[in-house]
Amino acid sequence: MNPSKSNLELYLLKTIDDEISKDELHSVLDSFFLMHLPKNQFFATEGQICRYFCFIESGILQHSIEVSGEEKTTYLGLKNSCTTALNSFKNRVPCRKSIRALCDCQLWVLDYKTFDELIKGNTGFRRFYFNLIENQIFLIDDYRIDLLTLTPEERYKKLLFNEPKFLQQVPLHYLASFLGISSRHMSRIRKNIN
DSSP: OOSSSHHHHHHHHEEEEEEHHHHHHHHHHOOEEEEEOTTTTTTEETTTTTEEEEEEEEEEEEEEETTTTTEEEEEEEOOOOOEOOHHHHHHHHOOEEEESSSSSSEEEEEEEHHHHHHHOOHHHHHHHHHEEEEEHHHHHHHHHHHHHHHOHHHHHHHHHHHHHHHHHSSSSHHHHHTTTHHHHHHHHHHOOOO
16 A cells, blocks of 8 residues: 655645745656665665655655775654765765665655756745755754764764654664664663663
């Protein structure tokens, strides 16, 4: 059974945070199509062009890179959020990272041509994209400052406070990598805090 687009619609309206005509909204919603991505399948692969922009209806998408043969998690996309390998998707260049399903995922996706048409011809979608990117820049800025100024324990506590769903949905070793902490150190931190 296919999910409805009600979660996507709510996300669009919340992110736009402004007036949008019903015609524009329906045009955006009608442009997304459903993709089922099984566990461990790739949404984007390092070295290839990312084909889609997506809204995560269900599941978790892990953004990762290989560093000296070790996988490092750079971002975790959770339910009710949007993600892509943006530079690759927008500029049609090979990805510098991979995006993989950590569990079975249902995604609402746009291909590049449709995305580009919406950006150029739909003011509501353009507003959505601007606000989405602006919010992501705020998050990235905070994350980078936290890496430089907070101890691993403080980073974990902040995540626990701000994003408790991460701790329920994401396996420990991916969280550790995302926070820049070894899995062993992460286990010690969790023991001391819990």
